[in-house]
Amino acid sequence: MAHTCPVDLDTLRLRAEIESIYRRVATEPSGDFHFHRGPTYAAEMLDYDAGALARLPADSTASFAGVANPHRIAPMTAGATVVDIGCGAGMDLMLAAEAVGPGGRAIGVDMTEAMAGRARTAAKSRGLDNVEVRLGDAMSLPVDSESVDVVISNGVLNLTPDKEQAFGEVFRILKPGGQFLYGDIVVATELSESIRRNIDLWTG
C-alpha cells in the first residue's frame, strides 16, 4: 500500500488547496462542500454526545468536519496531556480539554490560522484555561518529544503527503505507553497512480 504521494504530485499546491478549503470551512461552514460539517452530523452519523456538543460554542461546532470519533476509542484520563493534530475550529480539542480536566492540558495544532483563531476564541468562550492552540504542520509538529499522553486526530492525516513522516511525528511526541486515538478515512482498494496524482480527489 502506498504511504507517500506520487513523486510528481505538487505538494505545495496540495497544501495551498487544503489551506484554502479549510479556511472556507472556518469562515463559511454552511457553504457548499463535498463533506458534512457541524454538530448534527457529528451526533447523528459519528455518535458524538449531542448534549456535550450543545454546550460548546456554536462557532466551533459549525466548522467541525471530522470523519470519525476519537472520543469513542478510549477514555482520556484526568490530568493527561492531549494533542489534537489538525484541531480545526476546536470541537474535538474542547471535548478533550473537558475530559482531562483542569489538571490536564489540551494542545491543538492546526496549519490554518483561520481555524486556529476559531479554536482559541471558542476555548476562551467556553472558559477552558487548559487549552492551547499552536500554528503548525502535522509533518513537523511544534511539540516536544515524548511529552504527551494522548494524541488524537480526526480526518486530517489522510491529507498529508507522507504518512510515514506524519505518523512518525505522532510516535515522537507520545510518551512511552501513550495512546494514539486516530479517526480518519481509509480506502478499501489500492488506487491507481492517476487517481493518487489528482489533487482534486485529495482535497475534494
Place this chain on the structure above:
Amino acid sequence: MLLGHLGFDEVDVKERFDCFRGTSKEGVARKYGVVGVNVYARKPLSTVR
C-alpha cells in the same frame, strides 16, 4: 499496516462510519470503499526501533 511498522502496538480498527453518505462524493466513496474509521494504537513502554 504502517502504524505497526513504525513501532506502535495494539493497533486496532475499532469502528467504521459511513461519513460520506448523503454528500456529493457518496458515489465515489462507495466505488472505492472509502469510510471513516476509529483506530487505536499505543506507543510501547520500551521503544527500541
